Amino acid sequence: MTLTAANGGVLLAIVLMALVTYLTRAGGVFVMARVPIGPRVERFINAMAGSVLVAVITPMAVNGDGGARLALFATAGVMLVLRKPLPAIAAGILTAALWRLVAA
Amino acid sequence: MSGADASRPTPGHLVDGFRRMAPLSLFVIVFGLAFGVAALQQGLSAAETLLMSGLVFAGAAQFATLELWGDTIPLLPLVAITLAINARHLLMGAAFYPHLRDLPSGRRYASLILLSDANWAMAMTGGTTAARLGILVGGGLALWSTWMLGTGLGVAFGSGISEPERFGLDAIMGCFLLAMLVGDKRDLGVLLPWGAAALAALAAMAWLPPHAHVIVGALAGGVVGLLLPPAGKETAP
Numbered sequence: 001m002t003l004t005a006a007n008g009g010v011l012l013a014i015v016l017m018a019l020v021t022y023l024t025r026a027g028g029v030f031v032m033a034r035v036p037i038g039p040r041v042e043r044f045i046n047a048m049a050g051s052v053l054v055a056v057i058t059p060m061a062v063n064g065d066g067g068a069r070l071a072l073f074a075t076a077g078v079m080l081v082l083r084k085p086l087p088a089i090a091a092g093i094l095t096a097a098l099w100r101l102v103a104a
Numbered sequence: 105m106s107g108a109d110a111s112r113p114t115p116g117h118l119v120d121g122f123r124r125m126a127p128l129s130l131f132v133i134v135f136g137l138a139f140g141v142a143a144l145q146q147g148l149s150a151a152e153t154l155l156m157s158g159l160v161f162a163g164a165a166q167f168a169t170l171e172l173w174g175d176t177i178p179l180l181p182l183v184a185i186t187l188a189i190n191a192r193h194l195l196m197g198a199a200f201y202p203h204l205r206d207l208p209s210g211r212r213y214a215s216l217i218l219l220s221d222a223n224w225a226m227a228m229t230g231g232t233t234a235a236r237l238g239i240l241v242g243g244g245l246a247l248w249s250t251w252m253l254g255t256g257l258g259v260a261f262g263s264g265i266s267e268p269e270r271f272g273l274d275a276i277m278g279c280f281l282l283a284m285l286v287g288d289k290r291d292l293g294v295l296l297p298w299g300a301a302a303l304a305a306l307a308a309m310a311w312l313p314p315h316a317h318v319i320v321g322a323l324a325g326g327v328v329g330l331l332l333p334p335a336g337k338e339t340a341p
Contacts, residue, residue, distance in 0.1 A: 028197030047329020051301035055321025092279030
């Protein structure tokens with residue numbers, strides 16, 4: 001299944017990609033609206049919510065360079081102490097930039 | 105937070121969400137710029153690139169499928185990669201469902217159009233249902249606007265910041281999501297599911313097809329959370 005790019009093929013493919021993406025955005029809610037939510041489902045959902053982010057961040061920490069790792073470390077540290085996201089993120093970015101300035 | 109009306113976001117909630125997401129959104133310009141440049145190099149026109157950023161609004165999937173856009177476009181890989189990368193939205197939407205429950209279905213599904221990692225993560229950190237919806241939609245608008253602005257700059261000027269990693273800019277999204285994750289969590293009960301999620305994601309990266317790791321990790325964390333004894337107080341919806 002291929003589309004030729006000419007004659008609106010690109011547009012069609014873009015619309016298809018947008019549709020698929022929207023289905024992922026709406027699909028979870030669509031299913032949840034039809035599932036009875038007991039305490040077990042709630043525990044699953046609550047644990048899963050944070051786990052999504054853990055699973056997104058893990059490769060950054062594993063595949064990233066020293067700067068990326070230190071940045072995450074600094075962010076977590078500042079966040080745990082200050083509980084304010086902006087200083088935590090700023091600390092992370094500064095750490096990464098400084099590390100690369102020194103290491104490069 | 106009793107009646108349905110109290111959970112309806114007002115324009116004020118949207119503006120507030122927009123404002124709270126604005127600082128991070130500024131950095132999204134850089135990602136949009138990078139995408140605009142890369143898409144032009146791949147042979148897409150400026151209009152097509154802008155249309156894709158505007159309609160799809162999913163940076164990771166747009167970057168990952170970029171090499172598919174040529175004289176012919178293979179639809180199956182396009183759909184499969186888009187699905188694999190964006191499948192995390194399914195879980196994110198499901199986790200956010202309690203805050204959408206009281207909305208009529210039109211507004212419920214419209215609220216999800218701009219769901220992405222950053223505004224979802226911030227909306228999950230707390231607040232009233234209306235405030236969370238304000239962050240999801242208003243924050244989504246902030247991210248979408250700057251993503252479009254960045255894409256526009258990218259297709260207009262061809263190249264800008266050529267090495268965002270030199271400035272630590274590539275670390276921003278990771279740091280932001282981590283800050284949202286750590287948030288105001290104080291109970292250590294989350295460490296087991298999160299540890300399981302990290303291990304499962306690593307295992308999936310090693311042994312499963314690309315892009316499977318987020319789903320595998322998230323589901324593993326959810327299952328561990330399900331098996332653990334109830335933590336006592338749950339956050340009230």
